Amino acid sequence: VRTGIWRVLDIASHLVLPTLTLGLIFLAIYLRIMRASMLEVLNLDFVRTARAKGLDETRIVTRHVLRNALLPMVTLIGLQAGTMLGGSVVVETVFSLPGLGRLAYESVVQRDLNTLLGIVFVSALLVISVNFITDLLYARLDPRITAES
Incomplete structure (x- = not known):
């Protein structure tokens, strides 16, 4: 009989497939909405302004675009x-x-x-x-x- 941390790891390993099954049901929907939202935000004025200022593209995407594109995702996950x-x-x-x-x-x-x-x-x-x-x-x-x- 396993006890302590080994029992926790055993239970966690048996929860991987059920968790993936429940999570992957909505993954395609989340990815499509995130893609559409990112493409929409990439064309907004403040992103062009950030590019004109010379900010790094990675910083623009993570700091400006991703933050605004996450709003529809958060709503969908909550619903x-x-x-x-x-x-x-x-x-x-x-x-x-x-x-x-x-x-x-x-x-x-x-x-x-x-x-x-x-x-x-x-x-x-x-x-x-x-x-x-x-x-x-x-x-x-x-x-x-x-x-x-």
Whole structure:
């Protein structure tokens, strides 16, 4: 029986495939939106101004273009957090993992409403937390966004 750090590494190694499966579902969408957003920002005036000032192209892309192109990505990731919870049911079933998605499915089948209400509550809290973090990231990436009314 493995204990300590070896157990943690063993569990982490068994979570690689389920994590990749759940993450790769949206990867193509994220890459397409990021590409379109980067191409759009590359043609804006402030990027031309930065080039005219003689800034290094790497610095222009990382500091100016990427920061502005990340805004649609952050929004999309925040919106799809709930979708990932729904997709976890399939991933947990395929990989035989115990999780909230599988527990929710079994609660529906067994008509265990109290457990189902708890899962819906935890899921709602998770979605609210992700949306809050998304708002904080948005304010961090775009200084024009403030908390003022």
